[in-house]
Amino acid sequence: MQKLLVVLFTAFLSSLAAANEVAVAPAVEADGLPPLGATWLSENPYRGNPVALAIGQQAYNQACARCHGADASTNAAPAPDLRNLNRFCKRISDAELNAACRRDNDAWFAKSVRKGKIIVGVTHMPPWQGVLKQELAWAIQVFFESRAEASK
């Protein structure tokens, strides 16, 4: 019985990992956002931009929500709750260290999105490089950071 459960659970886990592993571009235009070109920046250029917030919400819900949870407002989704991504930085009161932490966090975000998460050959998240425009990626980050603020 126990063995059967282990087999079933393993099958369940691998079906989660194998399902929906293809990156599909959201049908969202980046109109109204300053264009960024092909070279990825290492920091988010759109913080505080209300256009980025609205575009980011649409793009997030089309491209990321199926794994990370609708509207970035649940921690019950199969993939990590992105509202927690910069939580370590929030605890740092020193302004300079805080800024450095946020820069690291942006670089981590961009790297995760571009390269996806492929762990020992299993695609946990597909790479978004070449599928998702960087304008949309940074707008998505603006959106889920605003959700983190709202849920405090």
Ligand code: HEC
């Ligand atoms: C097919 C499911 C899936 C989709 C779609 C998806 N992700 Fe992920 N993502 C994951 C999983 C699973 C992880 C955790 C991987 C791991 O670390 O094992 C993850 C991790 C991440 C991380 C790193 C989180 C951390 O705590 O370090 C970021 C950032 C991220 N995803 C952003 C996005 C964005 C932005 C989108 C939409 C453009 C997106 N993801 C779409 C499944 C997905």
